[in-house]
Each structure stands twice: as structure tokens, then as C-alpha cells.
Amino acid sequence: MSxxxxxxxxxxxxxxxxxxxxxxxxxxAAIGEPIVYVTRTVKELSALFLVTIKYVIAGKRRPDEVVxxxxxxxxxxxxxIAVTLGFLGMILIYQAGFQAMKITGDLTLLGALFLQxxxxxxxxxxxxxxxxxxxxxxxxxxxxxxxxTDQVDAMKMCAAEPIEYLVVPRFIASTIMVIVLTIVxxxxxxxxGALTAYTAFDVNFRTYFDLxxxxxxxxxxxxxxxxxxxMTIPIIACHAGLNVFGGxxxxxxxxxxxxxxxxxxVVVIDFIISGxxxxxxxxx
Amino acid sequence: xxxxxxxxxxxxFGSKVVLRGVDLTVEPGAVFFVIGQSGAGxxxxxxxxxxxxxxxxxxxxxxxxxxxxxxxxxxxxxxxRCAMVFQNSTLFDSMTLLENVMLPIRKHLKLxxxxxxxxxxxxxxxxxxxxxxxxxxxxxxxxxxxxxAIARAxxxxxxxxxxxxxxxxxxxxxxxMVDKLIRHLADHHDVTSIVISHDLRSIFGIADRIAxxxxxxxxxxxxxxxxxxTDNPIIQQFINGRPEGPxxx
Numbered sequence: 001m002s003x004x005x006x007x008x009x010x011x012x013x014x015x016x017x018x019x020x021x022x023x024x025x026x027x028x029a030a031i032g033e034p035i036v037y038v039t040r041t042v043k044e045l046s047a048l049f050l051v052t053i054k055y056v057i058a059g060k061r062r063p064d065e066v067v068x069x070x071x072x073x074x075x076x077x078x079x080x081i082a083v084t085l086g087f088l089g090m091i092l093i094y095q096a097g098f099q100a101m102k103i104t105g106d107l108t109l110l111g112a113l114f115l116q117x118x119x120x121x122x123x124x125x126x127x128x129x130x131x132x133x134x135x136x137x138x139x140x141x142x143x144x145x146x147x148x149t150d151q152v153d154a155m156k157m158c159a160a161e162p163i164e165y166l167v168v169p170r171f172i173a174s175t176i177m178v179i180v181l182t183i184v185x186x187x188x189x190x191x192x193g194a195l196t197a198y199t200a201f202d203v204n205f206r207t208y209f210d211l212x213x214x215x216x217x218x219x220x221x222x223x224x225x226x227x228x229x230x231m232t233i234p235i236i237a238c239h240a241g242l243n244v245f246g247g248x249x250x251x252x253x254x255x256x257x258x259x260x261x262x263x264x265x266v267v268v269i270d271f272i273i274s275g276x277x278x279x280x281x282x283x284x
Numbered sequence: 285x286x287x288x289x290x291x292x293x294x295x296x297f298g299s300k301v302v303l304r305g306v307d308l309t310v311e312p313g314a315v316f317f318v319i320g321q322s323g324a325g326x327x328x329x330x331x332x333x334x335x336x337x338x339x340x341x342x343x344x345x346x347x348x349x350x351x352x353x354x355x356x357x358x359x360x361x362x363x364x365r366c367a368m369v370f371q372n373s374t375l376f377d378s379m380t381l382l383e384n385v386m387l388p389i390r391k392h393l394k395l396x397x398x399x400x401x402x403x404x405x406x407x408x409x410x411x412x413x414x415x416x417x418x419x420x421x422x423x424x425x426x427x428x429x430x431x432x433a434i435a436r437a438x439x440x441x442x443x444x445x446x447x448x449x450x451x452x453x454x455x456x457x458x459x460x461m462v463d464k465l466i467r468h469l470a471d472h473h474d475v476t477s478i479v480i481s482h483d484l485r486s487i488f489g490i491a492d493r494i495a496x497x498x499x500x501x502x503x504x505x506x507x508x509x510x511x512x513x514t515d516n517p518i519i520q521q522f523i524n525g526r527p528e529g530p531x532x533x
Contacts (some may be wrong), residue, residue: 152446153336154374156435157367159391245297253413 041261044243048163049235052171055164063171069173073135074180081181082188085128087115088122089189090196097201107201111208114193115186119214119222120277122176123186125270128229131178132262138238139170140258144243144251162242170234178230179223186222217284221277228269236262242264286347287311288333288444288476293342299382302328304500305342310493312392315477316468317487319522320497321531326480327371329497330446333478346444364392366444367437371452371480373429375421375436381408382417385436392440407435411465427454435464445469447479451486456529459483463490484523488512496522498531 093114100107143166146152152162197203240258244250288310295303302325310316318326331337332344335354343352351362375384385404389395390472395403402474408414411431421429430450437445447466451459467490469475481487487494488508495505504511504519511523 010327149372150374151372151376153331153368154370154376156336156356156359157334157363159363160387161356230370246300 041239042280045235045239048167049231051163052235055161055168056172059164061167062165065135066172067167070167071179072138073131073170073173074177077131077134077177077181078184079129080134081127081185085123085126085185085189086192088126089118089192092117092122093193093196094200097197097203101201107197107203108207109210109213110197110201110203111190111194112210112213115190115211116218117214117235118186118189119218121270122276123189124182124195124222124225124229125266127226128178128233128266129263131181131229132173132233132237132266133229133259135174136233136258137255137260139234139237140241140254141251143238144244144254147242147244148247148251167234167238167242170238171231173225174234175230178233179226182222182226196241217277221273224277225270225273228273229266232265232269233262287345288478289348290329290332291343291345293329293332293344295325295332295337295339302500303339306497306500306502308495308502310476310478312476313414313470313474314488314492315466315479317479317481317491317494318497319481319494321522322381322482324497325500326497327448328474330368330448330478330480333444334363334368334500336368345505353435360374360392364440365442367440367442368446369433369437369448369450371428371448373426373433375429375432377420377422380418380420381413381424381432384421384432385417385439388436389439403439404435407439408432410438411435412461427458429464434462438469441473443473444476444478447477447481449480449482451481451483459486466490473493484525487523489501 080281093110096114097107097110100110143152146166155162155165194205196207197208198205237258240254240261244254246253290306290308290388292410293303293306295301302323305326308318308329318330320326328337333340333346333351333371335351335356338353343350345351346366351359354362375381376387382401382404383453385407386400389400389403393400403462405414405417408417411434413428413431416424416428421432424432430453431449434447434450445466447462448460450466454462463486463493466477466479470477470492479486479491491508493505493507494511496503498518504514506514511519517530520526521531
């Protein structure tokens with residue numbers, strides 16, 4: 001009996017060791033897999049961005065296609081952006097005014113501070129998140145559908161480079177229209193805030209429309225963010241669309257991947273540009 | 285014109301393994317059918333030849349020259365020699381039929397506008413669609429679109445043509461016309477055709493050689509008679525179209 005137990009122990013020990021090794025392996029795989037995925041995706045996105053820039057500079061000009069995409073991205077999004085940012089302006093001013101009334105009761109800086117916040121942060125970032133949702137998913141779905149129906153392969157067979165034909169017009173249009181939409185969004189949100197401040201707290205328009213806090217840095221940071229978002233969203237969306245596999249299910253995956261990656265990219269870029277902005281601001 | 289060789293081709297998309305080491309040789313001038321269930325990896329295999337898909341492992345040779353993993357621009361001359369008719373026709377709806385056929389000519393050949401137009405009309409005539417040249421692709425159904433896609437594939441007088449399910453979704457008369465055209469290209473123009481198909485009438489009508497893929501592997505490569513006479517129950521089930529049998533659906 002004792003001998004049997006002694007014989008079984010090494011086997012049990014071996015099984016335990018194997019089980020521990022499996023767990024360790026699974027643990028490192030769980031950590032490593034997302035790192036590999038992110039590294040590979042960033043590498044592919046960087047390559048797509050560089051090729052797109054090459055075609056923007058040296059490729060054939062297609063103004064009609066760019067205008068069509070600008071209409072799709074800009075004109076078709078303006079109501080959505082206006083409503084979203086308008087409501088956001090009303091909510092933020094109401095909340096800020098409400099809190100300020102409880103603490104100091106002084107609302108004279110409400111408009112000035114809100115404008116600075118809108119320009120530096122909310123205007124470009126919320127607009128970009130909305131564009132990533134409305135336009136980015138559309139791009140990913142459109143290109144993904146072209147991939148699963150072999151249209152992209154057919155372009156390659158005709159020696160037409162899909163990046164030049166499909167990505168470049170969307171990239172140029174998005175870069176321009178995200179800047180334009182950001183400016184529209186800031187104006188509408190600021191005006192909606194003015195109406196709320198006047199209606200809810202009796203802040204008169206002359207007090208509200210105070211540009212004293214806004215500096216060139218705020219404008220530059222806001223526009224830099226809009227420029228960066230405008231370039232990033234179509235690259236991420238087109239990358240997701242062009243890498244679709246597996247039919248309509250793959251198109252669904254690509255749209256989800258597009259909106260998730262683009263939203264994450266917007267937040268990360270926001271953090272980087274804001275951080276750099278404050279560093280630069282500290283130097284002057 | 286030489287042979288096409290696929291050597292130990294492996295391909296997976298994410299966790300989905302499609303090809304598990306396929307070896308295949310296509311002799312010049314043949315009408316070579318690749319058959320198998322949907323999802324068996326037929327289209328994936330042939331797309332490797334023209335650089336539309338890169339293999340995870342393995343090599344592809346065209347005329348004894350390796351064409352595996354070339355740079356995108358290095359595939360342009362191969363795509364001039366080796367055309368493809370896609371399963372979905374893939375005409376550009378915003379263009380007329382004539383513009384669709386003119387596109388590869390404009391991109392690949394240095395011809396003037398009149399020459400490009402004349403060549404495109406010649407190819408549309410080959411498939412009996414010349415009278416519709418100025419109408420938009422979106423106005424036509426699958427059968428007619430497929431004919432135009434074939435005309436477009438033939439514009440550069442390719443040595444090899446890949447037909448991905450050319451008779452699927454078209455009427456029997458058009459299908460017979462497509463079969464006749466594929467046979468005509470092989471017999472009179474020495475064009476090597478690789479045809480992906482489930483259409484048993486086409487397979488046993490015009491094939492010189494047939495290869496069958498099952499679960500990402502080549503299970504048989506032979507003539508029509510080899511396929512008719514084989515004892516392999518999977519092949520017998522497939523070519524007789526029986527719902528019951530060893531083939532997993």
C-alpha cells in the first residue's frame with residue numbers, strides 16, 4: 001500500500017507540474033495576445049497611412065470623388081453633430097452654472113471658460129467620436145462589402161491600386177470636413193450654452209460672450225486635434241474594411257472593429273496632443 | 285506559356301484554417317476544374333497565383349518562376365498574363381459596360397482612345413453584349429454582367445484565365461455559351477483555364493482535368509474518367525450530388 005502510494009506520488013507531481021505549466025503558458029498567452037494584436041495593427045495602420053500620404057502627394061487627383069466624399073462626411077453629418085453638440089452645450093452650461101451657484105454664485109466667467117473648454121477639448125473630441133461612429137462605420141462597411149464581393153480584387157486585376165482609388169479620397173475629405181465640422185460644432189455648442197445660461201441663470205449675452213480666456217494656443221490645439229482625428233478616422237475605418245474576411249459576418253466585425261479602434265485612437269490622440277499642448281504652453 | 289504549380293500551400297484566416305498543404309500542377313492549354321464543397325478553399329487557392337492572397341506557407345510557380353509573395357507592383361505583369369473572372373462579376377456600377385471593359389486596357393496597355401474603344405467593343409462582341417456597351421452595369425442582371433466580366437477578363441489576351449463559378453446564377457443557355465467559350469479559348473487560343481465550379485454539367489462537359497479539394501486538402505487530381513470510376517466515397521457522393529454519405533456538410 002505504502003509502495004503504491006509512493007509510486008503514485010511522482011505521477012501526481014508530474015500532472016501538477018504540467019497543469020501549472022499550462023496555467024503559466026495560458027497566463028502569458030493572455031497577456032501576449034493583445035500586445036501582438038495591437039503591435040501588428042499599429043504597424044499595418046502606419047503602413048497604410050504612409051502609402052495614403054504618398055498617393056495624396058504623388059497620386060492622380062480625383063476632385064469629383066473627393067467632393068462626393070466631403071458631401072457624405074460633412075453635409076450628411078452636420079445635423080447629427082449640431083444636435084449632439086447643441087445638447088451637450090446646454091447640459092454642460094446648466095451643470096456648470098448649477099454647481100457654481102451653489103459654491104460662489106458668480107457666473108461671470110461661465111461663457112469664457114466654457115468657450116476655452118469647447119475649443120481645446122469638447123469641440124474636436126466629441127465631434128471626432130461622432131464622426132467615428134457615423135462615418136467610420138460607413139466606410140468600413142462599404143469597403144468591407146467591396147472586399148467580400150471581390151470588387152477590390154477586381155480593381156487590383158485592372159492594375160488600379162485600391163488605396164489610391166478608395167482610401168485617398170476619403171482621407172482628404174475627412175481631413176477637411178472634420179476641421180469644418182469641429183468649427184461648426186464649437187459655434188453651435190457655444191450658442192446653445194448662451195441660450196441656456198440666459199434662460200436658466202439670467203446670464204446676459206454680453207457677459208457670456210467673453211473671449212478673454214481664449215488664446216491662440218487654444219485655437220491651435222483645437223485645430224491640431226481636429227486635423228489629427230480627421231486623418232486617423234478614415235485610416236482606421238478603411239484598414240478595417242480592406243481587411244475583411246468571411247462574408248457578411250466579416251463586414252459586421254469590421255464595422256465594430258472600426259468604431260472601437262477609432263474611438264480609442266481619438267481618446268489616445270486627445271491625451272497626447274493635450275499633454276504636448278500643456279508642455280508647450282509651459283515653455284512660453 | 286508554361287505550367288502552374290502550387291506547392292504545399294497552407295492558408296488560414298485568423299483561427300479558420302482553409303488550406304492544409306495543397307500540391308497541384310496545371311498543365312498548359314488545359315481546361316482544369318477545381319471542385320469541392322463551398323468553403324473548401326477553391327477560390328482561396330487560385331487567388332494565390334495572382335497575388336490576391338499571400339500563402340502562410342508554400343510556393344507558387346508560373347512558367348517555373350516563383351511568384352510567391354511578390355511586391356504588389358510585381359504582380360501587374362502576372363495579372364496581364366493571368367486574368368480572373370470573379371464569382372460576383374465585379375463590374376463597377378458607376379461605369380458603362382464599355383467603360384468597365386476599357387478599364388484594364390487603359391491601365392495596362394499604352395493605346396490611344398480609339399484603339400482602346402475598338403478593342404473593348406471587340407471583346408464585348410465575343411460575348412454578344414456589344415449592343416449594350418453604352419448602358420450602365422447596374423442596369424443588368426447576373427447573367428449579362430457575368431458575360432461582360434468575361435469580356436473584361438479577355439481584353440489583354442491572357443495566357444491563363446481563372447473562372448470562379450462562371451455558370452452559377454445564369455440561365456442554362458448562357459451557361460452553355462460560357463462553357464463553349466472556355467473550351468474555344470483552350471482549343472483555338474491555347475488559353476489555360478482554371479475553372480472553379482460546382483456545375484456537374486460543365487465539369488463533365490468540358491474539363492480536361494479535375495482536382496477536388498475537401499477540408500483544405502487535395503483528395504484527387506485526374507481526368508473525367510478517373511473521377512467517374514473512382515471508389516472514393518466522398519468523390520462519388522459529390523459528383524452524384526447525393527445528400528447522404530461520408531462528406532461532412
